[in-house]
Amino acid sequence: MPDSPAVEAKQLTKRFKEATAVHPLNFEVHAHEIFGFLGPNGAGKTTTMRMLAGLLEPSGGDGCIHGKSIKSQPLEAKQQLAYLPDKPDIYPKLTGWEFLQFIASVFKLDKNVWIEHARSLLQRFDLTESAGRLMETYSHGMKQKMALTGALIHQPSVIFLDEPTVGLDPKSSRDLRTILRETAADGTAVFFSTHMLDVADQLCDRVGIIHEGRLLQTGTPYALKQEHASYAEATLEDVFLRMTAQKVSQGSEGEIP
Numbered sequence: 001m002p003d004s005p006a007v008e009a010k011q012l013t014k015r016f017k018e019a020t021a022v023h024p025l026n027f028e029v030h031a032h033e034i035f036g037f038l039g040p041n042g043a044g045k046t047t048t049m050r051m052l053a054g055l056l057e058p059s060g061g062d063g064c065i066h067g068k069s070i071k072s073q074p075l076e077a078k079q080q081l082a083y084l085p086d087k088p089d090i091y092p093k094l095t096g097w098e099f100l101q102f103i104a105s106v107f108k109l110d111k112n113v114w115i116e117h118a119r120s121l122l123q124r125f126d127l128t129e130s131a132g133r134l135m136e137t138y139s140h141g142m143k144q145k146m147a148l149t150g151a152l153i154h155q156p157s158v159i160f161l162d163e164p165t166v167g168l169d170p171k172s173s174r175d176l177r178t179i180l181r182e183t184a185a186d187g188t189a190v191f192f193s194t195h196m197l198d199v200a201d202q203l204c205d206r207v208g209i210i211h212e213g214r215l216l217q218t219g220t221p222y223a224l225k226q227e228h229a230s231y232a233e234a235t236l237e238d239v240f241l242r243m244t245a246q247k248v249s250q251g252s253e254g255e256i257p
């Protein structure tokens with residue numbers, strides 16, 4: 001199905017007991033696109049991404065990866081995607097290189113292709129020397145970068161990244177943004193959540209703003225700024241804060257136990 005969107009949410013919904021974390025969501029992300037998912041804490045970003053990546057069962061609706069349903073065709077859908085959580089839980093007793101070999105064997109990657117690709121990513125992330133060390137000795141940022149290297153070597157057509165820049169130093173953060181741009185230019189749909197609105201403004205082709213489990217709007221950062229800000233130098237942060245402004249509860253004293 002070449003014309004299907006890379007990612008499609010169709011009435012995608014998640015309830016935890018009585019609480020609805022994600023109300024029916026509908027949106028599309030396309031190949032070559034960098035889509036930023038923005039929302040305050042608890043807005044439903046991780047829940048939505050985990051459903052689309054096939055890691056959490058939706059309570060209603062469906063998600064598709066290049067036309068393959070995560071509910072009825074989970075294997076076909078998952079083969080095409082990579083998911084990078086905010087705190088990557090990678091194997092502490094493997095070296096970085098063993099971890100990459102493991103990914104290569106799971107995805108049956110051509111050794112002539114993946115090794116060169118992996119070496120180049122390791123070099124860009126300054127991980128070449130530490131690739132021989134056990135990953136339990138890595139810092140958070142090193143784990144994050146190694147997990148990303150693992151996600152990229154199998155060249156997924158969709159990559160989900162939950163808060164990918166958190167914990168990265170400025171150089172690594174810039175390298176990551178460059179790599180995401182290159183990945184999208186090669187045809188991958190890049191879908192990431194972030195609180196770093198300046199990063200989203202610079203990097204994203206489109207953003208979606210989610211608040212209390214509801215998608216308020218999608219559009220290019222430029223279009224959102226044009227539509228929602230009354231002054232020329234408005235930033236995406238101004239738009240975000242305006243759209244997600246919450247009424248502070250007027251609760252009486254003593255509500256908090």
Ligand SMILES: Nc1ncnc2c1ncn2[C@@H]1O[C@H](COP(=O)(O)OP(=O)(O)OP(=O)(O)O)[C@@H](O)[C@H]1O
Pocket residue numbers: 016021039040041042043044045046047048
């Ligand atoms: N396993 C769970 N059981 C019950 N409620 C949950 C569960 N997971 C998430 N939630 C709730 O769903 C809502 C959305 O959470 P989610 O983690 O998707 O938010 P988020 O936008 O990723 O937030 P953050 O930016 O803080 O990471 C929150 O109210 C959260 O408490």
